[in-house]
Each structure stands twice: as structure tokens, then as C-alpha cells.
Amino acid sequence: MAEKFFNMQVGEATKYGFSIAETEWVAVIDSDIVLRKGWYENMRGYMDRSDAVEGSRIDHYRFDLPIDSSHILEDLVKLYLGENQF
Numbered sequence: 395m396a397e398k399f400f401n402m403q404v405g406e407a408t409k410y411g412f413s414i415a416e417t418e419w420v421a422v423i424d425s426d427i428v429l430r431k432g433w434y435e436n437m438r439g440y441m442d443r444s445d446a447v448e449g450s451r452i453d454h455y456r457f458d459l460p461i462d463s464s465h466i467l468e469d470l471v472k473l474y475l476g477e478n479q480f
Contacts, residue, residue: 402410408422419441423429440447 411422412420421437437447
């Protein structure tokens, strides 16, 4: 039964979450969202006078990580051809 939930598409999972919610409000936050400090308090200011609250602000974040890419091509060839074919 649990495997059924792992194979849901995003829309199916969202619909399922709404169907089992036992609260007045439900927050849907995508996995690529970084919430700013105070997001809940800001949203809560609209809850008494709204049926739905939606955020649409898009911020782009850049994370610079040192990556050694000198071996990537070699690793891909090994993966594709097999370890012994290289």
C-alpha cells in the first residue's frame, strides 16, 4: 500500500494531501522553493480575509560549489563501456 504513494505524480500527491488534511489551511510548497524568514507570518496576514493565498515571487539563488570536473568524461566512458573496456 505504501508503494502507491511513492509512485504518485505531483498533482496526484497534492490532491491526496488535500483529501486527508484535517486543518482549515494547507500549504503546498514545491521542492525547489526556499522559504524566506517570516513567510508564514506574512501569509497569515491574509488568511482572515481570503479563501486562498498564493505566492508568485520568484527569486533565483546561486550556489557556487567547487567541483572537480576533470574526471567526468572518463567516468562517463567507463559507465557506458564498462570498467574493463576503458
